[in-house]
Amino acid sequence: MQNKNRIKRLVKNSCACYLGTKHGIPNYCCLQDGPCVFFAQEDAPLRCTYFENGVLPIDEKLEREYTSERNIESEFKTAQPRVNCQKCKATFSANSNRQKYCDKCRDKNANEKTKLRMRQMRKKQA
Ligand SMILES: [Zn+2]
Structure with a gap:
């Protein structure tokens, strides 16, 4: 703590x-x-x-x-801005003004980026 x-x-x-x-x-x-x-x-x-x-x-x-x-x-908590997720349109409380996606979609985005990176890495190795 x-x-x-x-x-x-x-x-x-x-x-x-x-x-x-x-x-x-x-x-x-x-x-x-x-x-x-x-x-x-x-x-x-x-x-x-x-x-x-x-x-x-x-x-x-x-x-x-x-x-x-x-x-x-x-x-x-309500002092945090309520934002609509740009992907799934769910309302969530953002921790910052720059947050555009809800936690779920943000995780998904991160996963997709990782996948993409892995694919590119594999391409380079081939
Ligand atoms: Zn979302």
């Missing part, structure tokens, strides 16, 4: 529930009455509702990574 450290930094800097070391507990969270979930040792994508609603929106980029990492269907 490469964004874990950025989440921690955001918690430290901006979360109102994060109190540092308190009652002898490091990274104390007043909602948990214990350590903040994001400072746990485990690598599982952890969640905190307070953080998601009150802190995370400060950092839009991190918010997107956070929600996609946890497969959170939310209002953030």
Whole structure:
């Protein structure tokens, strides 16, 4: 989880529930009455509702990574442009404005390109 450290930094800097070391507990969270979930040792994508609603929106980029990492269907997703695939006309949410094909068609395109390349390679060898 490469964004874990950025989440921690955001918690430290901006979360109102994060109190540092308190009652002898490091990274104390007043909602948990214990350590903040994001400072746990485990690598599982952890969640905190307070953080998601009150802190995370400060950092839009991190918010997107956070929600996609946890497969959170939310209002953030609709912020992505809805695009019609140029091949099969299916509607999908594009990750960028340059994306013209849905994931299925993109995979198919990639396969066809690979096939084409293989064919040309074989031709050269013959
Ligand atoms: Zn398609």
